[in-house]
Amino acid sequence: MYNFEFEKPSTLADAVAAMAGDEAQALGGGQTLIPTLKQRLASPAVLVSLTGIAEMQGVSAGADGGVVIGGGTTHASVAAGASAYPALAALAGQIGDPAVRARGTIGGSLANNDPSACYPAAALGSGALIVTNAREIAADDYFEGMFATALDEGEIITEVRFPVPExxxxxxxxxxxxxxxxxxxxxxxxxxxxxxxxxxxxxxxxxxxxxxxxxxxxxxxxxxxxxxxxxxxxxxxxxxxxxxxxxxxxxxxxxxxxxxxx
Incomplete structure (x- = not known):
């Protein structure tokens, strides 16, 4: 790895401020980013951990009967908490192994958009709404190709809203x-x-x-x-x-x- 500064904000506002720098990189569960850093394929000057932001974690019911999942929610928490959407909970329970599910987050997975990841299929297949600190993006407009998304530099996924199907x-x-x-x-x-x-x-x-x-x-x-x-x-x-x-x-x-x- 290269040397970098590490910040762990406790609020979304602080995270957005920390991400304002040109060389800052958001860190979710680190399941993709940490191996990338170890291979020296990325060299951000600042890593901004999103794991300490309580307002970005958890599973809740949406106003329209859907399921709302915070961007910092781990796969294990989605598997355990999204019982209102069984197919989504089952998908989360199949990701990686227990160690990966305990650390990886839905926001990190969607931001990375690996071509073989599971959450992109759930978001696009459900017609989900990806909510960031700046706007709301329909899943149909969010995915732009391999490892490419509609996210702007420094934009953070705060929650994902899933309509529950029949x-x-x-x-x-x-x-x-x-x-x-x-x-x-x-x-x-x-x-x-x-x-x-x-x-x-x-x-x-x-x-x-x-x-x-x-x-x-x-x-x-x-x-x-x-x-x-x-x-x-x-x-x-x-x-x-x-x-x-x-x-x-x-x-x-x-x-x-x-x-x-x-």
Whole structure:
């Protein structure tokens, strides 16, 4: 690691002030950033820890019957506290291992937007609202590609608001070494239609599978997906699976998610 200053504010206002510097970097649970620093792939002058900000932690009920999760809430706390949205709680309980779930946060995961992370699929599949210290961003407008988001420099995710669907399920084909999704699919059925978000598969990061959404909105069953496929071009190809393999898995895993949700 390179030398850096460390700050741990206790309020959001103090965190925003600390992040005002050009070389400041927010630190959530550190599950991605700390390994990055160890490999000297990043060298911020100041690390601003968000773990001591009580107003950014916890799970609560939204005014519209949804679920509101503070940006500094750990995966373990989401798994234990989001019982009003069982599919989301189950997703959080599958992330990494107990040590990762005890430290990693939903805000950190969404800010990093790893192309194989689980929370981006939940946020996009649910049509969630990402709330920052400056504004509100719809999930459809938030994800901009691999490791890219709509966040501005110094912007902090304070909470995420999830509308609770009629039915939902997250199905994950696990890459055993990392526990990331080789392919993960979040399916959510709302009164106005079905949303399908896929993670782990595309070189552009999480995406909505619009063909599947149209088919499932008309007939919410695995059979509605027969004959549908995503193109292999643009899928991730690596030692864990070829582009064609991941494209095939998208259909398989989506069918499993629909069956489980239904």
């Amino acid at each position: 039915k939902a399920h997250y199905e994950k084909f696990v890459q055993p070494a990392s526990r990331f999704a080789l392919v993960g699919v979040f399916v959510a059925k709302y009164a106005d239609g079905v949303r399908v978000a896929v993670t782990g598969a595309s070189e552009e990061g999480v995406f909505r599978w619009s063909e599947a959404e149209a088919a499932l909105s008309a007939n919410f069953s695995a059979g509605a997906l027969d004959g549908l496929s995503v193109p292999a071009d643009g899928m991730i190809g690596d030692l864990h699976g070829s582009k064609e393999y991941r494209a095939h898995l998208v259909n398989v895993i989506t069918k499993r998610a629909v069956t489980a949700a239904a």
